[in-house]
Amino acid sequence: MEPHYTPKIIEEEVQHYWQAHQTFKATEHSNQEKFYCLSMFPYPSGSLHVGHVRNYTIGDVISRYQRMQGKNVLQPIGWDAFGLPAENAALKHQVPPAKWTYQNIQLMGKQLKQLGFGYDWDREIATCHPDYYRWEQWFFIKLYEKGLVYRKNSVVNWDPVDGTVLANEQVIDGRGWRSGAKVERREIPQWFLKITDYAEELLADLETLSEWPQQVKTMQKNWIGRAEGAAIHFKLSDVQASIERIDVFTTRPDTLFGVTFLVISPEHPLATALAQQNPPIETFVTKCRQVKVAEAELATLEKCGVYTGLTAINPINQEIIPIWIANYVLMDYGTGAVMAVPGHDQRDYEFARKYDLPIRQVIAPMDPNSAVDLSQKAYSEKGILINSANYNGLTCDVAMPAIIQFLAEKRCGEKQIQWRLRDWGVSRQRYWGAPIPMIYCPSCGTVPVPESQLPVLLPEQVTFDGVGSPLKKMPEFYQTPCPKCQRPAERETDTFDTFMESSWYYARFACPDQTDRMFDERVDYWVPVDQYIGGIEHAILHLLYARFFHKTMRDLGLVKTNEPFTRLLSQGMVLKDGAKMSKSLGNTVDPESLIEQYGADTVRLFLMFAAPPEQSLEWSDTGVEGAYRFLKRLWQATLQFTQQSTAAENPATENTPEHKNLRRLCHETIRKVTDDIGRRYTFNTAIAAMMELLNATQTFMATHQSNAACVKEALETVILMLSPIVPHITQVLWQELGHPDIPILHPWPTIDSQALHRETLDIVVQVNGKVRARLNVPANIENKDLENLALVHENVIRHIENTDIQKVIVIPKKLINIVVKHND
């Protein structure tokens, strides 16, 4: 055995071994339970960052652990290869996005291999490859045929100087990142998927995801946003631009008597119509258009509005109320119009205050003693109706259905369920994405590309000028005969949102080589993913889209389950100096140089030890040193053992208290580590426990014969249980200990319950909840005897002198608390 730990040499050897033996090739067979473990695939941005390494280490640890538990494990890897950064790189370096992307894939793939992740590389996928995206195009057409796809106008960020649609991140302080021009919201026709058709199921099935973090389920639930309420129709006093009424949705129809005005979005059809004839309104609507397409922008704007000059009629009491246009009403939610109840809604309240509109109280608190002060803020609680004619005195919950029924009878309203979720716009006015397989024919209209003509290939040789999509300037791409009438027609030049690719890749990993179909029977074997791991930043969009895709694939008979991911782990970010690691902050750490210096095992160990996986992780150079030190100590301890080893074969025959203590610690550690890795996913505490066991083993070796069987047992236990985390060093040490197999193919250690037996326990004695003594007592002591022992302890006596004992609380095997009251 080499006297020193040399990660560079052994890691390369071990990786060659895995490659030569195809250790991680996954096959479909049914004599073992399958386990599909997937980490969110990376965007090939150039090189691996520490966040990637953390993500993939977590997945690799779980995969290897499950393998040792006897499961048939699939752990694949691929590349989420379409996206904006490739276009940015093309502009900056004059290199085509395809070339740039494939170069990055090669580089990052090499880095992943150096880290020793147990992937089945035969299943590698790149979403920018036509073999992949052709099935996405095929599937989109299936959804189109099923009526789940439609085209409508939708707003984008428009750079009027570059003549280009901008992503939100390309809009800086309201201006285009390259031109500096003020962006405008502009409507263009775009393709949408009807995710709202699945809103009910996407919400309901969250209940079935018992192994998802509650946090993520709550975020999805709020995002889907089911709201019960009423649609209410307000007739305009005079018909305007052929609009007769304004429909609103409200969750509070009980406040209908408190409506003092209506507010419509600047993008509401009535606002658009009025802007054409009324200059002040036109000015206001235009000003509102100079805000980028992000809800956060709108929601933080100071509320402002303009009066339309029009009025509407409140259907409950025929009151005439003014109609305003305001920037705080979203066109995308509900009908783009709200009934304003400033007395009971804070946003309406602020708007009414600013423009001096009336504020009327129509709800009083349940508790008649508490007062409502409408001079400070709106009262948004529920309560009892006042100033509401014959509904006065009813509670809100009674008044709501009563008012809805009245409106329904008068045909000016009805009960309605509203979703916050909007249909998914999948069109992007970009080059580096999968072409949307649609053709526009002057005579036949919109025609999907026939299956026989798929894939619609994205041309890979392009030049970039940053103005519009290159596809729009490539007649050889967009000019095509109409599939129906064969006359000249034009292809869609928009490409898909890259969330499309990441919504189904997990299933394609089951059969990436299948050229005739999207999926085959191997999908039924592997899907659903048993364990999915990825950043918390994907908690809503990616996971919701993938769940939606899965359900549509199910309804097309392509998969058999309801949900794609059985168990989810949302991993935290990697920080340095308290901030997210990023190139712009210049606080990144390069994984490759760390591997060069310390080896992959040290990097993996540090990342798993520094924090539990869901929490953010603070990078520490000295922490990495500490991880390296631990591995060196493990190497030295094993070396010392092998040099003296003529060990007895049976640890159970070693009977001194020290031998028993080491064995007990060993088996307590098996119990803890198995629970920490298998159930809790707290790898940091598992590692801490193994460090403690190695510490105790080394102390034992220094004071006893170091070739004892219990030492061998402890070392082998640590090596096996560390092997998912540090697979290279443990494979070498395991073989040095004389084993012909490798840890990944060896069963996980099991507990000898005999070894766990304890004869005595340490019990804490408290007086009034403060620790006053610790007692070592026989493990089977009776409560009464424990109490008597506690009451005669010197320090306990000091604290119970001159007091009356009120009661004694005994928590078995842990603690006894004597509750006393001082005599005065």
Next chain:
RNA sequence: GCCGGGAUGGCGGAACUGGUAGACGCGCCAGACUCAAAAUCUGGUGAUGGUGACAUCGUGAGAGUUCGAUUCUCUCUCCCGGCACCA
């Protein structure tokens, strides 16, 4: 603004179901080895007081429930993630 999460020694974190706050690691201090340094090893390390046994304080701030609260409830502060075209 809205939704979700977080805050514990000098630092990362532990305490799993309301029951010993600070496991494990880093850093620091002292010692051993060394001509010396690095590496390695041994011991110490929340604050305050005390020679000591021990005592008091202490988990972002303030209140509450409890024999007992880092853990549960309420109010607040600050930080982080998401907000539909970054992925």
